[in-house]
Amino acid sequence: MTSAFPTATRYAPRGMVCTVDHLATAAGxxxxxxxxxxxxxxxxxxxxxxxxxxxxxxxxxxxxxxxxxxxxxxxxxxxxxxxxxxxxxxxxxxxxxxxxxxxxxxxxxxxxxxxxxxxxxxxxxxxxxxxxxxxxxxxxxxxxxxxxxxxxxxxxxxxxxxxxxxxxxxxxxxxxxxxxxxxxxxxxxxxxxxxxxxxxxxxxxxxxxxxxxxxxxxxxxxxxxxxxxxxxxWVTPISAPAWGHTLWSTPAASQGYLLLLAAEVADGLALPDDADDPLWAHLLVEASRAAGHDRLDVLHEGAAPLADAAALRAEIDPDRRTPHFDPQQRDGDTTYLCAVDGDGLAVSLIQxxxxxxxxxxxxxxxxxxxxxxxxxFNLRPGHPAEYGPGRRPPHTLTPALVTRADGSLRAVVGTMGVDSQPQLLLQVVARLLAGDATAGEAIGSPRWRLHGGATGFDTWEDAVRVEVERGSTWADGLRARGHEVVEAAEGVGFGHAHLIEVTDEGVRAGAADPRAVIGAASGV
Incomplete structure (x- = not known):
């Protein structure tokens, strides 16, 4: 497995905190x-x-x-x-x-x-x-x-x-x-x-x-x-099954549903065991495009946009990019932290x-x-996310939490990355749950993201390109399948993801994203 940023997994017996800044981690x-x-x-x-x-x-x-x-x-x-x-x-x-x-x-x-x-x-x-x-x-x-x-x-x-x-x-x-x-x-x-x-x-x-x-x-x-x-x-969380676990996030107007839907779609695809294989990236790209192609139409406060994962999955071709997953119509920064204590209380928090x-x-x-x-907000008259008094705008923020089949905690995970948050998290979660990666491997490995605009908040406004971290092994294989691919500098625009998992032995295992430079995972 290629590692863009070799990242150590930190282990602690009773509790752990992971943030973008070692001063904040130390306080926790x-x-x-x-x-x-x-x-x-x-x-x-x-x-x-x-x-x-x-x-x-x-x-x-x-x-x-x-x-x-x-x-x-x-x-x-x-x-x-x-x-x-x-x-x-x-x-x-x-x-x-x-x-x-x-x-x-x-x-x-x-x-x-x-x-x-x-x-x-x-x-x-x-x-x-x-x-x-x-x-x-x-x-x-x-x-x-x-x-x-x-x-x-x-x-x-x-x-x-x-x-x-x-x-x-x-x-x-x-x-x-x-x-x-x-x-x-x-x-x-x-x-x-x-x-x-x-x-x-x-x-x-x-x-x-x-x-x-x-x-x-x-x-x-x-x-x-x-x-x-x-x-x-306090709202009702949303969930979806993936890789023998349940993924949880916050409901609309959060875009958390994009992570859950893409993961459920991807779970039924034949992902290669080797995440360096361009097919691995292609299938996850297509799952993300399938989940998000109508985001501008369906995401607003009070929406319930989880679609039929099986129907979307059936449209994915392992050899070609799916054209009609492009947006159907034209229409930063953040930090994530997580904490798990010795009693099993866990927090996935994004701000x-x-x-x-x-x-x-x-x-x-x-x-x-x-x-x-x-x-x-949208300025199209009558749009469900139109700017107006007392309304909440659609949000990019995507906190995530993973539970095992018995309901016990497996992991808390999240990232900054504006519209790209669900895509970045999909890769981290797929590596962790489907690829048996350690926390450090899941966080430090190369990433791709979908990007179609100038600000990071306009990904879904047009046909999107795939940006891959330079040094990854996917670019040629993605181009051969019809994707527009841009190789970008390592770490630039690919999020600051943080992860704490609870191992089968009950140990807290975490990793802070080295792309954040000063992040830290530490425990007691």
Whole structure:
């Protein structure tokens, strides 16, 4: 098996945390070592990431999570924000927009759901005081943290952006960055709950930005009732069988169904034992295209888009690309973390600004950057995902969890990667479940992704090409089967995937994606 990034599998007897940043992983592991559970550890790790990784996630974004507590179905949390009551698609169309603005426009900023999500997780599963869980993050924000190599380059985009001044200190790896506004906000949330955020300093700033964005006397994007509405809901998870296991994810408007449907399709195909064989890549590419070709039509809040896997599977030719799996009509960044404790409680948590620093708008008093998750909305009149008041946009976020036939936990897994998340996870899961790969092999092996647009959020708008990591063995074989193939630099655009599995012996085995440079899987 070719390894793009030789990756060690880390083993621990009682618990493990895996994140994109070793500082966040350490905070979570400390919680486990002190007797906290996996949700406590995930909250502590997430709080650190909200400080140190604003180019990936933060309090101004959204969150999804799966929590496995014993055998059976996991609990699923949708903490994705809704558009404000002033959302007006006609106004955008009158201005000439055919798609939601990508940067610099408050109308692409739904009310952030992240804080409500963390509070919902803590209320249901937390065993430690929230103030204690966020204390490491507060300390890093107040005393300063060393800028990571993956923060430095995106921070150069923030010159002149109102409210982003703290992050301009990230001039080189190791430069000390302080974020007092984020520390103040975390302290407030720990002491006073959601009111300290949505009804406090941050909320006042968001309302002001929404009012400034109201042009020509139009209604402001948000009002106080929008911020008073809870953005987090416990929902029914979705599942599908694959390779003798059950795969779980969050329902629409998450695109998690794409992973489940593609895996169910692929499970009935004759995958080669050797994942370096181009046929292996071709069959998974076709399974992904089959699952996603109508994504723009069917994905919206409240949808149930799981299709007939057997019917889709029957259309796949092992020798040729299937033309009608192209999109039927024309119509970032994220971070994932997972934790498993010694009692078997497990968390698969994904949190995002959408694209990098999101909208490139910051709430200026706290320095918290705002997501641009509203780019998932549609501006076609009458479309089920049309931008409008109180609606949630379609989401790329795809947390995943795998259980055995008896309902016990096999793995928690996820990745960043915008539209490509289900495709990247399909490869990791196929290697783990069908190929008996170790966690390190599943994470470190080469990947492909489907990519058809300029932003990573527009994959399904046209006939998609297959991008493969340079050094993989698939390109010629995929071209011979009719795919348009691009060989891309290793690690660029192929996600930061993280995985923790529970072995048959009950050991926690995990791997952090080396593409993230500073990620870490560690345990107790």
């Amino acid at each position: 592991v400390d919680v486990l070592a002190d007797g906290g559970n996996a949700v406590d550890a995930a909250i502590a790790a997430h709080a650190v990431l909200a400080v140190t990784a604003p180019h990936l996630c933060g309090l101004g974004g959204d969150l999804f999570a799966l929590v496995h507590d014993g055998a059976g179905a996991p609990a699923a949390l949708d903490a994705s924000g809704r558009a404000g009551s002033g959302a007006d698609p006609d106004r955008l169309r009158a201005e000439g927009h055919t798609a939601m603005p990508f940067h610099g426009d408050i109308r692409s900023v739904p009310v952030p759901g992240c804080v409500d999500g963390i509070l919902a997780l803590h209320a249901r599963y937390g065993t430690r005081e929230l103030a204690d869980l966020v204390a490491p993050a507060v300390r890093l924000a107040e005393e300063g943290f060393p800028a990571s190599p993956i923060l430095v380059r995106p921070a150069t985009r923030l010159e002149g952006v109102d409210g982003a001044g703290d992050l301009l200190a990230a001039t080189h790896a190791g430069a000390v960055v302080r974020r007092p506004g984020v520390a103040r906000t975390l302290r407030g949330i720990a002491a006073h709950g959601r009111d300290a955020f949505y009804g406090g300093e941050f909320g006042a700033g968001l309302l002001a930005l929404g009012a400034v964005g109201a042009r020509d006397g139009a209604r402001p994007e948000y009002d106080a009732a929008d911020l008073g509405r809870h953005q987090a809901d 995002s600004n959408a694209a990098g620093f999101g909208s490139l708008l910051f709430e200026p008093s706290t320095g918290i950057n705002l997501q641009n998750r509203g780019v998932g």
